[in-house]
Amino acid sequence: MNNVTRRQVFKSAGLLTAGFFLSTSTTRALAQAAAPAPTGPHKLPALPYDFGALEPHFDAKTMEIHHGKHHAAYVTNLNKALADYPDLQKMSVEELCLNLDKVPEKIRTTVRNQGGGHYNHTFFWQCLRPEGGAGPDGAFEQALGELFVDQETGLKMFVERALAVFGSGWIWVSLDKDKRLILETTANQDNPLMSGRQPVFGLDLWEHAYYLKYQNRRVDYVIAFNRLLNWEFARTRWEKLMA
Numbered sequence: 001m002n003n004v005t006r007r008q009v010f011k012s013a014g015l016l017t018a019g020f021f022l023s024t025s026t027t028r029a030l031a032q033a034a035a036p037a038p039t040g041p042h043k044l045p046a047l048p049y050d051f052g053a054l055e056p057h058f059d060a061k062t063m064e065i066h067h068g069k070h071h072a073a074y075v076t077n078l079n080k081a082l083a084d085y086p087d088l089q090k091m092s093v094e095e096l097c098l099n100l101d102k103v104p105e106k107i108r109t110t111v112r113n114q115g116g117g118h119y120n121h122t123f124f125w126q127c128l129r130p131e132g133g134a135g136p137d138g139a140f141e142q143a144l145g146e147l148f149v150d151q152e153t154g155l156k157m158f159v160e161r162a163l164a165v166f167g168s169g170w171i172w173v174s175l176d177k178d179k180r181l182i183l184e185t186t187a188n189q190d191n192p193l194m195s196g197r198q199p200v201f202g203l204d205l206w207e208h209a210y211y212l213k214y215q216n217r218r219v220d221y222v223i224a225f226n227r228l229l230n231w232e233f234a235r236t237r238w239e240k241l242m243a
């Protein structure tokens with residue numbers, strides 16, 4: 001069938017004007033079915049800055065979709081998964097990540113993915129600040145030096161590890177059980193909490209986090225993150241975990 005013939009067939013079937021595979025009414029029905037967010041204990045937190053505040057490093061459109069669609073979906077799906085489990089509804093998302101073994105097997109993978117997604121994004125937004133602000137200092141800088149040697153080596157190590165993640169995942173600087181800073185990566189929406197460690201800062205490596213602006217150039221996105229990293233948040237978090 002050539003293109004013209006194919007177009008005619010689709011046109012006569014009403015497919016060209018009404019959408020390729022789905023008619024408008026079907027599309028609308030699907031959207032409505034997905035729309036009502038079941039009420040639940042977990043809420044989408046507001047971003048601590050405007051969508052455009054991280055320009056030109058992270059663009060406003062990506063931030064809007066990342067927060068309003070991706071993060072929102074993790075919250076909705078987590079609430080949905082917990083709908084029949086009132087005891088689990090009383091747990092914070094951090095507690096859920098720390099205690100996945102207590103989550104019934106039936107919903108464990110969903111809670112791991114959706115709860116991980118909710119926790120990770122809530123954490124990630126706080127790791128960012130317009131123009132990042134001042135770098136690390138004092139005891140925190142010293143602790144980072146034990147992991148990264150110096151700033152230049154640190155950035156190189158961070159970029160290399162981030163590029164080595166195959167598929168979707170995250171890169172973290174976290175505190176291990178001996179309270180030492182480590183560099184680690186996790187797959188999907190897993191996070192350090194799920195292995196008994198505490199994140200100090202982290203970066204989303206899913207393509208949805210950078211593809212609109214950077215396409216396949218993950219390296220440019222990771223370097224852009226270095227400009228936006230909220231060191232004050234990271235230092236405060238580290239001090240709290242060390243206390």
Ligand code: MN3
Binds near residue numbers: 066070121204206208
């Ligand atoms: Mn994401």
